[in-house]
Amino acid sequence: MFMLRESLLLLIAVAIVSGCVPPQIPREALQLSQASQAVRKLQSRRFETKEEQKLLGAGAAVLQEMGFTIDGREAELGLIAGSKKQSAYNVGEIAASAAVAIVTTALQIPQSMPFSREQWVRASVVTRSGEEGTNIVVRVTLQRVVWDTEDKAAKSELLKDPETYQVFFDKLSKAVSLEAHE
Numbered sequence: 001m002f003m004l005r006e007s008l009l010l011l012i013a014v015a016i017v018s019g020c021v022p023p024q025i026p027r028e029a030l031q032l033s034q035a036s037q038a039v040r041k042l043q044s045r046r047f048e049t050k051e052e053q054k055l056l057g058a059g060a061a062v063l064q065e066m067g068f069t070i071d072g073r074e075a076e077l078g079l080i081a082g083s084k085k086q087s088a089y090n091v092g093e094i095a096a097s098a099a100v101a102i103v104t105t106a107l108q109i110p111q112s113m114p115f116s117r118e119q120w121v122r123a124s125v126v127t128r129s130g131e132e133g134t135n136i137v138v139r140v141t142l143q144r145v146v147w148d149t150e151d152k153a154a155k156s157e158l159l160k161d162p163e164t165y166q167v168f169f170d171k172l173s174k175a176v177s178l179e180a181h182e
Contacts, residue, residue, distance in 0.1 A: 078127035
């Protein structure tokens with residue numbers, strides 16, 4: 001009787017859990033969106049060379065030239081990571097914060113409004129072999145985290161400024177004396 005009861009509870013539990021299993025993921029859900037493809041195109045260039053280590057070394061030098069400190073390098077994986085700290089002061093935010101402070105003080109309910117203070121920009125450079133091993137694809141990604149005057153992360157975002165990526169790839173092309181292809 002005790003075995004029958006346990007078996008029945010197990011059967012009910014399996015039925016409940018199997019009812020919670022989602023159906024197979026549709027193929028379309030795994031495809032990159034047009035926006036994602038555009039960002040990836042912005043971040044990637046192909047170089048007609050087999051010298052991956054030369055590209056990695058030049059990538060590290062370009063990051064340093066752009067003010068980044070190299071935080072890590074894993075040559076076997078084709079990865080370089082760097083970061084830099086910058087001011088994130090925004091005159092508009094500071095003015096709005098001051099206005100809030102003045103108005104709320106006048107109303108005798110003093111409040112403060114934090115504003116952006118500094119940002120950390122992180123960069124990663126990744127290399128991989130292209131088609132049939134005849135070229136190397138270099139991808140650089142740039143993200144930033146903005147900290148406010150209350151030491152809270154106010155914003156975290158992927159940088160999508162085409163000019164910044166173009167500057168990186170122009171300097172990389174010049175450093176390795178190779179043309180970068182989209």
